[in-house]
Amino acid sequence: MDAKDILGLPKNALPIQEKKSKPPKESQRKPDGISREVYALTGGIAPLMPTIDVNQLKRKAQSENEKITWQWLSFTNSARKDNLQLYHWVRVVNGVPPTGDYSFAKYNKSVDVIKYTDEEYEKHLTHKAWTKEETDQLFDLCERFDLRFVIIADRFPSSKTVEELKDRYYSVSRAIVNARASSPGDVVGHPLIKEPYIASQETDRKRALSLLLSQTKQQERKDVEVLAHAKRITEARKSIKASEEPKVPAISDSGPLGADKDNAADPITPSGQFPSTTNPASEIASVMASLRTLRVYLRTYALDQMVQAASSSAGLRTIKRVEQTLQDLGVNLKPKVPTKAVCAEHLELRKEILTLLNLQKQLQYKEAEGSSFRDGSYSETPGTPPKQQALRAADLDRTFTPDSLNIGGERFVKKEQKRKGPGRLSEAPSSPAQSKRPRKYKASD
Numbered sequence: 001m002d003a004k005d006i007l008g009l010p011k012n013a014l015p016i017q018e019k020k021s022k023p024p025k026e027s028q029r030k031p032d033g034i035s036r037e038v039y040a041l042t043g044g045i046a047p048l049m050p051t052i053d054v055n056q057l058k059r060k061a062q063s064e065n066e067k068i069t070w071q072w073l074s075f076t077n078s079a080r081k082d083n084l085q086l087y088h089w090v091r092v093v094n095g096v097p098p099t100g101d102y103s104f105a106k107y108n109k110s111v112d113v114i115k116y117t118d119e120e121y122e123k124h125l126t127h128k129a130w131t132k133e134e135t136d137q138l139f140d141l142c143e144r145f146d147l148r149f150v151i152i153a154d155r156f157p158s159s160k161t162v163e164e165l166k167d168r169y170y171s172v173s174r175a176i177v178n179a180r181a182s183s184p185g186d187v188v189g190h191p192l193i194k195e196p197y198i199a200s201q202e203t204d205r206k207r208a209l210s211l212l213l214s215q216t217k218q219q220e221r222k223d224v225e226v227l228a229h230a231k232r233i234t235e236a237r238k239s240i241k242a243s244e245e246p247k248v249p250a251i252s253d254s255g256p257l258g259a260d261k262d263n264a265a266d267p268i269t270p271s272g273q274f275p276s277t278t279n280p281a282s283e284i285a286s287v288m289a290s291l292r293t294l295r296v297y298l299r300t301y302a303l304d305q306m307v308q309a310a311s312s313s314a315g316l317r318t319i320k321r322v323e324q325t326l327q328d329l330g331v332n333l334k335p336k337v338p339t340k341a342v343c344a345e346h347l348e349l350r351k352e353i354l355t356l357l358n359l360q361k362q363l364q365y366k367e368a369e370g371s372s373f374r375d376g377s378y379s380e381t382p383g384t385p386p387k388q389q390a391l392r393a394a395d396l397d398r399t400f401t402p403d404s405l406n407i408g409g410e411r412f413v414k415k416e417q418k419r420k421g422p423g424r425l426s427e428a429p430s431s432p433a434q435s436k437r438p439r440k441y442k443a444s445d
Helices: 003-007 036-042 118-125 132-145 149-155 162-180 199-213 217-243 280-293 299-310 316-328 340-375 387-397 409-420
Strands: 068-076 085-093
Touching: 118 132, 118 162, 132 149, 132 162, 149 162, 162 199, 217 280, 280 299, 299 340, 316 340
Parallel strands: none
Antiparallel strands: 068 085
């Protein structure tokens, strides 16, 4: 008895299932240019960056008969004047060393210092603060050190500043260029003539730069706060000016005194005076004070601020008329060369044009006021006679009626006066009692 008998299983053995053979994996060939370790890690996945096949790179064609060697050879440098010979490794092809100048000699740049003769010095270059020996030493050092004036000032025998040495060198060079030119127009474009060196400006620039670089962190923070405060003041002024800008009312064609639309933005008071919102002088003074807080600013920015301050009391239409007048005169709204003198003249011209426009408006108002007084009351038509003459003619035309027949006349006149209101006189006399229309009676009467 075995286990199968105990479990009641048949004694026939179970059919053996044949194992399906797996198809063999296709072995992928490792591409060229990739190492075995990298290929094993990637498993043939395409790389993120494109790979370059070394075989596809261009190779320099090398002839079979070409023989390349490296030799330790001497060379000379044309930039040196002492004929010093140095050695370096040189690539030699077929035993023939390379010829020509040293490859780095082209980077040696020298300054062409102008030379002068004794006759030219006596005629054009004499100076009370400089002797000929000092001038000769200065030009020798300039040629030796290629206009490195800091080194020249260190090597110069007498105590001269860098600015004094520069001023002497450039003034002498400029004088020689002018003396050797046949006419002044030939050297107008020369750098020494076109952009002359000014020692005072260079001194001021260095002083300002030293003050800026010597500032402490506290001073820098204070300057930043001042600039931020000035910016807030400017924005507040702009907002106040925008809120106080007068709105242009719609004027009909039949307006009083024939007022035109150009004067609507700048109203005129009955006394002929213009409303003064702000004082231009105080505005200009405040602008100048705010500009002093800025260390560096463009002159065009200062001109724009001054123009806004000068036109603060004028309306938008007046400002546009000022700009139109400038265009009619052929003047640019902003100067092309904003020097100090040009900006001052431009601002003065704008002020004069604004004054002229204000005077023209006052003249128009006075002429309209005078014409209204000459024509009389505005309620009378051109063909109407004066009131006294009309009353006198009405008295002459009225028929005489005795008092006994004037029944209810006084009461009628009083009613007419009440209806017309107090203080107003009727231009025509009251009709007599006889001409009164009889009252219609109702049925109840």
